[in-house]
Amino acid sequence: MTATSPPTSTRGPAAPTGTAQVALRPLGVGEVRIGGFWADRQRANATAVPLGRQRLEEAGNLENLRIAAGRASGEAIGPIFADSDVYKWLEAVAWEYARHPSDELLAMQREITAIVADAQEPDGYLDSVVQVRHGGRRYTDLPWSHEHYCAGHLIQAAVAQVRCTGDTALLDVAVKVADHLADTFGEDRRHDVDGHPVIEMALVELYREAGHARHLELARYFVEARGHGLISAYGHDPTYFSDRVPVREATTVEGHAVRAVYLAAGAADVAAERGDTALLDALATQFDHMLATKTYVTGGLGARWDREAFGDPYELPTDRAYAETCAAIGGVQWAWRMLLATGDARYADAIERMLYNGFLAGVSLSGTEYFYVNPLQHRSEAHADGDRSPAHGRRGWFDCACCPPNVMRTLAGLEGYLATRDGDGVQVHQYAPGTISAGDTTLTVETQYPWDGLVRVRVDAAPGPVTLSLRVPAWAEGATVDGKPAEPGYARVRVGAGEVVELRLPMEVRTTTAHPRVDAVRGCVAIERGPLVYAAEQADHDTPVDDLHIDLAAPRSSEHRPDLLGGVTVVTVGELTLVPYYAWANRGAAPMRVWIPTT
Structure with a gap:
């Protein structure tokens, strides 16, 4: 088997349709190439991706799928959501392949995809633990079964796979899963929601890739259905599940941090594709309140170990901070979608803080060990009283292993979060040395960011004068562009081929x-x-x-x-x-x- 080159303009993790009401259009991972600080992190992550396959084998996640596929026999192993870790890892494989095609990555992708396809039921249902451990009794405990959650990560992996490799095998599985869900849930079908959002983002992205309107409609339904206490019917407090207040009426985030930000990210996708400005305005209010009252200085999200939850406003303990690595990732995903929709620099500022601090603390410099929890203080003589305790140091895997493959997919697809275009030019939101290609416009970025605040952008090619927008972070008081003062937000310069723009950010x-x-x-x-x-x-x-x-x-x-x-x-x-x-x-x-x- 010989590795084939991925498409040269591979679309990134979020790719709004041409009719979506967004201010900015993302550049794909094939249109942005980076070096420097983040390239070092990506090289370390590249060593971890094949190791992730080994961890999934050792933990039993892959065996569960083999059993469901009839390729093995035995009992299901691990948590009810074990499949989701396989799908996040498959997504990481896809983005990594887009960066550096290899026979090894392609072979792993195709091998595991075949197992997943074999495990799928004829009507499209797929969840190995439910199929094996629970005798196929579906959707009996949606607050905790994570059946939609697993389906969501499968869909995200499938979209990444087709965008990065051209392979459609997993996309075929994903469409069948989504069709099964659309046949089962909705206003005139089973009126219910999963305990852990992510299906909303996934369905919208599947709509963007495959074009089936029913998948967007189902995403809209799941967003609108949440917040009406459906979880209460199972005897659970709805706050933890973001099911207490409808998304359109909420003024802040609450409950389980990862659930809350995944839901908000999916709602932002729905708002963009449907041109729903009222929904987008509600999400902007929630985001602002989260930043002002429920976000650590590191960008970490989630104040409580108890239920991995957001606390009350300003409840931000340091030594007992939970600040789950997955929550920082979800925060980046939400902020990116809000940035695309509005073009507002404050979302790019939030992404920067989350990426460099709350997220990056979750992985070792070697790229192979992880923190689940990211406190802002670690006391002397701290006792490691659980698998996730930071007192252990970073670990190679966890009993609940959501964070490691989530880190893998985020680093592998990082180029998809750095730059955008609109009808007038190119916007650079995060700084790294490398190249940016946006249609006929090609840029070279030279910088040693984050260590040095000098950023030079050279216009290598342009069809004529274009507007280059460079983000000036809110912290960068005294910034200049070509020697002239630049206020926080975006410094916009009209440039042509051969010109160089110099941004200086003070690093006091x-x-x-x-x-x-x-x-x-x-x-x-x-x-x-x-x-x-x-x-x-x-x-x-x-x-x-x-x-x-x-x-x-x-x-x-x-x-x-x-x-x-x-x-x-x-x-x-x-x-x-x-x-x-x-x-x-x-x-x-x-x-x-x-x-x-x-x-």
């Missing part, structure tokens, strides 16, 4: 204070530089980190250390030495803190 060390209602960090500050949040780690201090204080009048400096933690810029404030938060625990799970009391 800055202190951040929290809203006074955040009791957990009153009297403390966080240190930031550029897009990065910094942390004090025990390896750099003789004094116990638990006892550190910061002198706000002390001198501040920064120095790039290529020999430390894969190459990082270290910040010094007086006697304190701080490293990027994302890099903590790569020298052991030692004490760490982001928020430091002032003297």
